[in-house]
Amino acid sequence: MQDLFEEKANKERTKNAPLAERLRPRQLSDFIGQRKIMGRGKTLESLIRSGRPQSLIFWGPPGTGKTTLALLIAQHTQAHFVHFSAVTSGVKEVRQTINQAQDRLKFESKQTILFVDEIHRFNKTQQDGFLPFVEDGTIILIGATTENPGFALTAPLQSRSRIFIFEALEENEILRILKRATEKFPQHKFKKTALKFIAHEAEGDARAALNILELTLNLTKNLVTSDVVKKAVQKKGIYFDKKGDYHYDTISAFIKSMRGGSADGALYWLARMIEAGEDPRFIARRMVIFASEDVGNADPHALTLANSCFQAVANIGYPEARIILGQVVVYLSEAPKSNASYLAIEKALETVRTKRIGEVPKHLRNAPTKLAKSMGYGADYQYPHNYEGAVVEQSFLPENLASEKFYQPKNVGFEKKIIEREREREKTISERIDNDKCPKGLDGK
Template sequence: MDLFTHDAKSAPLAERLRPRTLAEMVGQEHLIGEGKILRKLIEADQAASIIFWGPPGTGKTTLAQVIANTTRSRFVFFSAVMQGIKDVREIVQKAREEKAYHGRKTLLFVDEIHRFNKAQQDAFLPHVEKGDIILIGATTENPSFEVNSALLSRSRVFVLQTLSPDDIRLLLTRALQDDRWPEGRGLQVDPDALDFLAGQAQGDARVALNTLELAASTAGADKRITLQILQDVLQKKPLLYDKGAEEHYNVISAFIKSLRGSDPDGALYWLARMIEAGEDPLFIVRRLVIFAAEDVGNADPRGLQLAIATMQALQFVGMPEGRIPLAQAVTYLATAPKSNASYRGINEALAEVRKSGSLPVPLHIRNAPTGLMKELGYGQGYRYAHDYEEGFAPQQHLPDQLQERQFYRPNDRGYEKIIKERMSHWANLAHPLPRGPKETAQDDEGKSHQQDTHES
């Protein structure tokens, strides 16, 4: 590695066990899985300037080194914290020599590129455009705001995602069998200790591996790492929360019932319990999406929008910052007006379908693409709603046997109160109250005119 050297044996475990090939990488399947875009670029040696954006410990530096190894490029590590733009000239000169004498490309990896201001980032532009270097920048900040627009336009941005507990567990298991860490041979890690570390690492591979190394140094002669050892190393006690057993379901039940009970304090507490215990945040947000549709529903349609936005925000920023949009969604949904009318409606409709089977579609709302179908009465008498006042045309849409059934019954809370009033108004249009003979005659004349217009 250029620009600095170190004793490999004294380097932290995460550095010593850094993956060297795509096959050794864990996570980021959306980028480097079989057939994915970044993998194709790397294997075809077509990787140009790149910006890697993602939380710490997700593999930004590692991916850059894997690209260099796979394409047999010279890898130069450049730290925006430790080095300055003046060092760029020396790097570029060396890159030109490597290209001229050895036909070897230079991959310049700029760690924490967001720490350079926009003017300093300009220093890389001419060398990128001339092809002297392939620039790969790494940042934990949004490159739209932190990277010079000219540099951004010449680079492809790839978003790295937080590693899952399963990813971390796989990394730890591999570490115990890796020849680059002979001290790990023979180590026994209790399953509950492995699960605890995988959850507490918060998706950061560096934290997980370096913690494992520290725990190994405190293990006894039996070379066994127990849950107690990891608790002592991390200075954290595991909460009673077994993802596969009763307490997991108790906590998520308490969380949902706090939301349904419009108690934001209770909901935040159970959210904190899950976060602190290492629950997968995407599991939490999936439950929020379901809750927004099932328990808030049309009483506040924005609830589902916010839940989906929270999922996107979580994937965007990762943890631990992801706790902030999670908290926003939880407090919003807890304090939103509630309705399960849509949820009850689909359940009742499904029960009816299972009971009555495939009832015939009324002729007037059937599709009539052929002349024969029209002759058979398909579509005959259909009322096109937009031809009618208020965009509403009373007509039958349910099968004959179910004409009087009502599946969706909105309540009087939130926006659903407006929906209920609108449906009541439509019902009055469809079934008006009895009126005098003169009013009835006028209405009949108007309806006849509307029907003639539609048929023409």
């Protein structure tokens, strides 16, 4: 009787499940998308059809077929399938599932496919906890993640799994899924423009497309048009996990657009972050770093402006912060660029870390006492303000590093003037040498 009740409960759950779940493909031939890895002769499909499953990692955005393929693998290999969420489950559930898998293998000679959704949510210890059971064949682990496995998963787990990359579906693939779904609703008529609009709004996410379709069907009893779809959608949600790859990908695109001098590109990515609810202080903080690292002394005002932007958005917040961010993003995008200062400090740090640490030259040392003076501290130091043009021929590096050159200004923006000043300094020193003048201070010393 328990089995009958359980079967009835399962049917009821399926009936009330979201449309995306009810229409999930039940066989490989019904699967749409991922043409690089799925299809006759393609790597993943060949692996599935071989009937010899192995541990896998599916990496890609939501709604691209990761869960569906895991189910199809279990079906094709006749293995027991366990769907496990790293968000809602913990160590206790993992142990229970592993124990059941061990019993299943021992008493039924049946393997267990353990599908762990959002596996990146598990910490290092939890991830490595699967390894012994993967190695002894107790479970076949299939992990799904939206995060880069190279960063989100432990090296041992990666080495024991094959990683497959899932890509966002193309609009024509979403359309095929939608058309198949419409066959389940003969009482409705669907305008082609409405389905195309849904496919466009879904942005490669099949689950999102079917959810939009389901919302739309609740708003009309017969004809589905673009206007009805727009009412269902209202406002497009932007996928932007503040701790995940999409977060950092968007920031990266934002920075690279400013670096490339594209105000339009930078404004677009800025708008994406604003709409997704990104903290304006985080955006402004990256702009301050950019102003120094990528604009640098080509436009020294950029850093001041970026810092003012940070203070302003911290005080004001949204929605007005968008105006300040937009203004400064345009300025930074259009400003001349130089990373010379950034490269200079990096080279200086590398020198300190890798080369012999020389002594501070005696002429650069402080001499606050008679003893220090008697030891030659401060001797022969040339005070620049006592010399014409404040130019002196004097080394300011340890003796073993005297020939090092860290700062190499670029011939752009304000750094052009810095180059001119360096040339003038060299010219002044050269003329003194040519005239055989050991420059004395203006005070005659």
